[in-house]
Amino acid sequence: MVKIGLENVTKIFTKKKLENKVLDDISFEVADGNFFGIIGQSGAGKTTLLRIIAGLEGPTHGKVKFDNTVVAEEGKIKVPIEERNIGMVFQTWALYPHLTSYDNIAFPLRAKKMDENDIESTVLHLAKMLGITEILVRKPGRISGGQQQRVAVARALSKSPSLLLLDEPFSNLDATIKDNARSLIRTVQKELSITAIIVSHDPADIFSLASDTLAITDGRNAQMGRTSDLYHKPSNLTVARSIGEMSVIQGLMTQGSGKDVEVKLGDRCKLGFRRDELIAIVPENNTEVRVGFRPESLEVLEENNTALKGSDYWVLIGNGFVKICSYSAGIFRVLIRLDGLDDDIAVSSDVSIDTDSRISLYAKRDDLKLFDSNGNSMLNYSMSLGKQGSSNDERRRIYAST
Amino acid sequence: MTFLFVVPTLFFAAFLIYFIIWNLYYSFLDYSILHAHNPPFVGFGTYSSVLGDPLFVTAFGRTMLWVVVCLAVTNALGILIASLIFFLENGKLKSVYNSLFLYPISISLAASAVIWTWLYNPQEGINSIFVALHLPTFSGLSSPSTSELSLIIVSIWIYSGLSAIFYYSSFQGVPSQVIESARADAAKAHTIVFKILLPEAKNAFIVATVTIFLFVLRMFSLPYVATGLDPFTMTLAEQMFNYFTTEFFSKASVVSIIVVIIAAAVIVPYALFGVKRWISGD
Amino acid sequence: MIRPLKIAKKTIHHAILIILAALWLIPVYTMLIDGMKSAGGVLTTPILQPTGLSFTPLITVSSALELPIVNSLILAIATATISTFIGALAAFYFYKGRSWTNNTVFVIIAIATFIPYQITLVPITEILSTLGLFNTYPGLIFTFVIFHLPGGALLMTIFMSNLPKSIVESARADGASDWIVFSKVAFPLTLAGAVSTFILTFVEVWNNFFIPLVLTSTPNMYTASISLLSYTGGYGTLYNDSFAAALVASLIPLLVFVLLGRYFMRGFLALGSGSKG
Numbered sequence: 016m017v018k019i020g021l022e023n024v025t026k027i028f029t030k031k032k033l034e035n036k037v038l039d040d041i042s043f044e045v046a047d048g049n050f051f052g053i054i055g056q057s058g059a060g061k062t063t064l065l066r067i068i069a070g071l072e073g074p075t076h077g078k079v080k081f082d083n084t085v086v087a088e089e090g091k092i093k094v095p096i097e098e099r100n101i102g103m104v105f106q107t108w109a110l111y112p113h114l115t116s117y118d119n120i121a122f123p124l125r126a127k128k129m130d131e132n133d134i135e136s137t138v139l140h141l142a143k144m145l146g147i148t149e150i151l152v153r154k155p156g157r158i159s160g161g162q163q164q165r166v167a168v169a170r171a172l173s174k175s176p177s178l179l180l181l182d183e184p185f186s187n188l189d190a191t192i193k194d195n196a197r198s199l200i201r202t203v204q205k206e207l208s209i210t211a212i213i214v215s216h217d218p219a220d221i222f223s224l225a226s227d228t229l230a231i232t233d234g235r236n237a238q239m240g241r242t243s244d245l246y247h248k249p250s251n252l253t254v255a256r257s258i259g260e261m262s263v264i265q266g267l268m269t270q271g272s273g274k275d276v277e278v279k280l281g282d283r284c285k286l287g288f289r290r291d292e293l294i295a296i297v298p299e300n301n302t303e304v305r306v307g308f309r310p311e312s313l314e315v316l317e318e319n320n321t322a323l324k325g326s327d328y329w330v331l332i333g334n335g336f337v338k339i340c341s342y343s344a345g346i347f348r349v350l351i352r353l354d355g356l357d358d359d360i361a362v363s364s365d366v367s368i369d370t371d372s373r374i375s376l377y378a379k380r381d382d383l384k385l386f387d388s389n390g391n392s393m394l395n396y397s398m399s400l401g402k403q404g405s406s407n408d409e410r411r412r413i414y415a416s417t
Numbered sequence: 418m419t420f421l422f423v424v425p426t427l428f429f430a431a432f433l434i435y436f437i438i439w440n441l442y443y444s445f446l447d448y449s450i451l452h453a454h455n456p457p458f459v460g461f462g463t464y465s466s467v468l469g470d471p472l473f474v475t476a477f478g479r480t481m482l483w484v485v486v487c488l489a490v491t492n493a494l495g496i497l498i499a500s501l502i503f504f505l506e507n508g509k510l511k512s513v514y515n516s517l518f519l520y521p522i523s524i525s526l527a528a529s530a531v532i533w534t535w536l537y538n539p540q541e542g543i544n545s546i547f548v549a550l551h552l553p554t555f556s557g558l559s560s561p562s563t564s565e566l567s568l569i570i571v572s573i574w575i576y577s578g579l580s581a582i583f584y585y586s587s588f589q590g591v592p593s594q595v596i597e598s599a600r601a602d603a604a605k606a607h608t609i610v611f612k613i614l615l616p617e618a619k620n621a622f623i624v625a626t627v628t629i630f631l632f633v634l635r636m637f638s639l640p641y642v643a644t645g646l647d648p649f650t651m652t653l654a655e656q657m658f659n660y661f662t663t664e665f666f667s668k669a670s671v672v673s674i675i676v677v678i679i680a681a682a683v684i685v686p687y688a689l690f691g692v693k694r695w696i697s698g699d
Numbered sequence: 700m701i702r703p704l705k706i707a708k709k710t711i712h713h714a715i716l717i718i719l720a721a722l723w724l725i726p727v728y729t730m731l732i733d734g735m736k737s738a739g740g741v742l743t744t745p746i747l748q749p750t751g752l753s754f755t756p757l758i759t760v761s762s763a764l765e766l767p768i769v770n771s772l773i774l775a776i777a778t779a780t781i782s783t784f785i786g787a788l789a790a791f792y793f794y795k796g797r798s799w800t801n802n803t804v805f806v807i808i809a810i811a812t813f814i815p816y817q818i819t820l821v822p823i824t825e826i827l828s829t830l831g832l833f834n835t836y837p838g839l840i841f842t843f844v845i846f847h848l849p850g851g852a853l854l855m856t857i858f859m860s861n862l863p864k865s866i867v868e869s870a871r872a873d874g875a876s877d878w879i880v881f882s883k884v885a886f887p888l889t890l891a892g893a894v895s896t897f898i899l900t901f902v903e904v905w906n907n908f909f910i911p912l913v914l915t916s917t918p919n920m921y922t923a924s925i926s927l928l929s930y931t932g933g934y935g936t937l938y939n940d941s942f943a944a945a946l947v948a949s950l951i952p953l954l955v956f957v958l959l960g961r962y963f964m965r966g967f968l969a970l971g972s973g974s975k976g
């Protein structure tokens with residue numbers, strides 16, 4: 016119900032004359048009714064950014080706009096948090112421990128001096144929607160974590176805010192109820208068609224909720240766009256890793272024949288790239304590069320199994336052994352150590368593979384990511400976009416044939 | 418407009434500051450029964466006459482002696498009591514003993530003075546036991562040579578429990594695994610106290626010392642009720658009152674300023690030291 | 700081998716504590732037994748020796764101290780309420796903003812807490828006489844508040860600093876004004892601290908001797924502790940009356956201490972080592 020705009024927001028904390036630039040020139044816009052994600056590693060500045068949007072901090076430089084109103088500018092908060100009509104869910108939920116759940120949810124309405132009858136109907140309606148009717152008479156200390164979180168959401172929504180802000184709202188929940196909580200938030204946000212912003216370091220939160228996402232590293236805008244684009248077309252290694260798992264192998268880039276360049280991984284594997292697959296800058300000979308793999312773009316075969324040899328899609332990365340194979344939600348996560356390399360590579364697999372067994376590791380060629388030694392992407396994603404991914408059916412077929 | 422919240426406090430604090438400035442101003446005048454109107458400016462004249470007054474000098478020395486003895490003993494007793502309580506096993510008993518040693522602080526100094534005056538009575542009081550047992554007698558408040566000591570003992574009775582709870586609470590801050598593992602190593606109780614607990618109790622020492630210092634520095638009603646304005650027990654605060662009742666107002670102000678300076682020398686570093694602990698919340 | 704040694708140690712440990720505790724209890728013990736001795740009893744027995752029970756001294760003294768006790772109650776309750784409440788307001792201010800100026804004001808208040816109150820002897824008498832407040836409740840309460848408010852503000856600030864920042868921030872996000880945040884969230888959540896502050900101030904005012912000594916001149920304004928001056932064992936005073944008077948004058952602070960000692964202690968510990976102490 017409100018459009019949020021940040022223009023060149025910079026935040027500097029000064030402590031004992033030491034300046035700490037926590038946010039550096041961040042600009043973005045969140046369209047009315049959108050669910051926007053902010054992801055980044057711990058200390059990246061996510062919470063600070065959210066607090067600036069909320070009005071708990073002012074930006075040192077830059078502007079924050081709600082629709083066309085400038086709410087904060089150049090260190091000054093022009094519209095204080097009380098008047099921004101936002102609902103906020105804190106990481107710790109910050110429920111009022113001395114008030115019952117009912118009174119917690121009613122608090123924002125009482126602050127608005129709403130009529131008690133209207134308050135009651137609003138609270139009961141929200142409680143029903145969030146399934147907390149039974150615990151309304153209890154205080155926060157006497158209800159479960161999941162219920163507390165729902166009370167916090169109900170409290171944030173009770174005054175029909177035009178903007179919902181969520182700071183790591185699921186991190187204190189058990190893994191088993193996280194998805195339920197996510198889906199609840201998603202439903203409520205859709206139903207009320209409210210603009211929402213979520214901050215998290217957990218890709219699962221972002222994927223499940225946010226259609227667009229900003230990735231920040233060290234307070235800088237590292238990448239912004241569709242959430243799936245951040246995953247498939249990361250502009251640098253940090254973004255790639257903050258939004259999903261990615262294993263990396265060091266390689267050497269050399270001029271290949273003609274228009275191609277070659278990347279040598281270890282002593283067995285050579286990957287060829289066409290020039291037009293890379294962004295304009297052509298690296299010099301023998302440049303160090305890093306090749307990144309998503310777990311789902313890798314395939315493990317028994318050593319010397321030749322099923323994938325000659326495939327257009329798959330390239331052999333090397334041989335090695337299985338360090339450990341663990342399980343989560345229908346997928347096996349296999350950690351591979353390749354011969355002659357020091358880093359573990361994570362692979363997702365449909366089947367369990369014995370620890371210590373010798374394997375060959377194949378990667379889907381078009382899903383490879385390539386970064387320079389600074390971690391910046393070297394790929395021209397518009398060229399490789401069309402070939403994104405081969406179907407899962409094919410992968411299965413290939414593995415089955417081994 | 419959050420500022421409004423602190424306005425009432427600032428209003429009252431302003432008086433306190435005004436009082437200090439008032440004292441400072443009048444300490445440079447000669448405002449007394451002799452010059453009740455338009456007291457003349459005498460610079461440090463009043464200061465030098467106060468500092469030259471033998472009554473003031475002895476009161477000052479006595480108060481400082483009181484401070485030193487009381488601090489030494491209350492800290493030592495505080496450590497002893499806190500350790501004895503700390504090693505008890507029964508939690509209920511611990512809190513009973515803690516309150517038991519602390520209760521004198523909830524009684525007014527005036528009431529304590531009344532009680533102890535009788536306890537020191539040579540015929541009726543504790544001394545009667547000494548006499549009955551043919552032990553050396555204690556003349557208490559009735560002899561100038563023991564009157565100050567008698568009052569210091571009362572202040573020790575009052576403040577040791579306070580010192581003890583400061584030490585006790587800092588002992589409790591020591592992780593219990595540390596103490597359990599020392600016990601497992603068959604460490605003796607006094608080793609645990611001196612090697613583990615006390616090194617962690619620096620804060621308790623500072624707090625107990627500063628708090629009790631300030632209590633003793635303003636010691637008034639205990640000697641006043643017990644002995645009146647007696648030259649053999651008079652403290653700084655009593656001396657100030659003495660100047661006041663005899664209407665040497667500037668002299669009283671000079672004593673005030675001297676007391677403020679002594680107090681500030683302790684309070685300012687203490688407040689700066691305390692500010693972090695006091696308000697580093699979360 | 701080890702067990703008897705252990706038992707001996709334990710016995711010594713308890714014995715020392717019991718002896719110390721007994722020493723500490725002598726004054727209340729004498730207060731109780733001598734406050735209830737008859738006039739004849741006090742003449743025949745020394746202080747530490749109990750004799751038959753008589754309530755005469757307690758009754759005489761109680762009626763003599765009735766007015767002073769009412770005065771003390773009025774002064775102590777009024778001062779403690781005002782100091783705790785205004786102190787809590789200031790605490791909220793310090794809680795909300797941590798700036799250079801705030802910290803300076805806070806340090807000044809911390810210093811003011813510990814300034815010996817006797818220093819204001821001359822100016823306060825002058826001011827109160829000028830305002831015609833000498834020898835009145837408002838004058839006494841005003842003076843007590845000047846001295847106890849900094850302590851109240853300091854204590855409440857210490858207690859409030861334990862309040863999670865996010866709770867206050869979420870109240871603001873909920874659209875609450877400063878006053879609502881304070882009255883509906885911050886103050887209720889520091890209630891235990893407020894009780895400590897109230898009790899500590901109450902007991903200090905009750906026991907204060909100097910201020911009423913200087914600022915009152917008529918017996919009907921005397922407080923409980925001032926009234927004790929006439930029981931100091933001067934010529935002709937019987938000690939049963941002295942003890943009864945000390946007992947009556949200390950009864951309320953002692954009761955507060957026994958019933959709410961936890962809060963009392965927490966107040967002292969907070970002043971010393973912060974709210975977690």
Ligand SMILES: Nc1ncnc2c1ncn2[C@@H]1O[C@H](COP(=O)(O)OP(=O)(O)OP(=O)(O)O)[C@@H](O)[C@H]1O
Binds near residue numbers: 029035037057062064
């Ligand atoms: N009030 C403050 N004063 C000074 N520095 C601060 C303040 N708030 C945050 N910072 C600093 O700003 C940086 C970013 O903090 P922020 O809380 O925004 O990170 P985050 O991305 O939310 O991290 P996390 O995932 O751990 O919550 C950190 O280095 C932090 O120390």
Ligand SMILES: [Mg+2]
Binds near residue numbers: 061062063
């Ligand atoms: Mg954060």
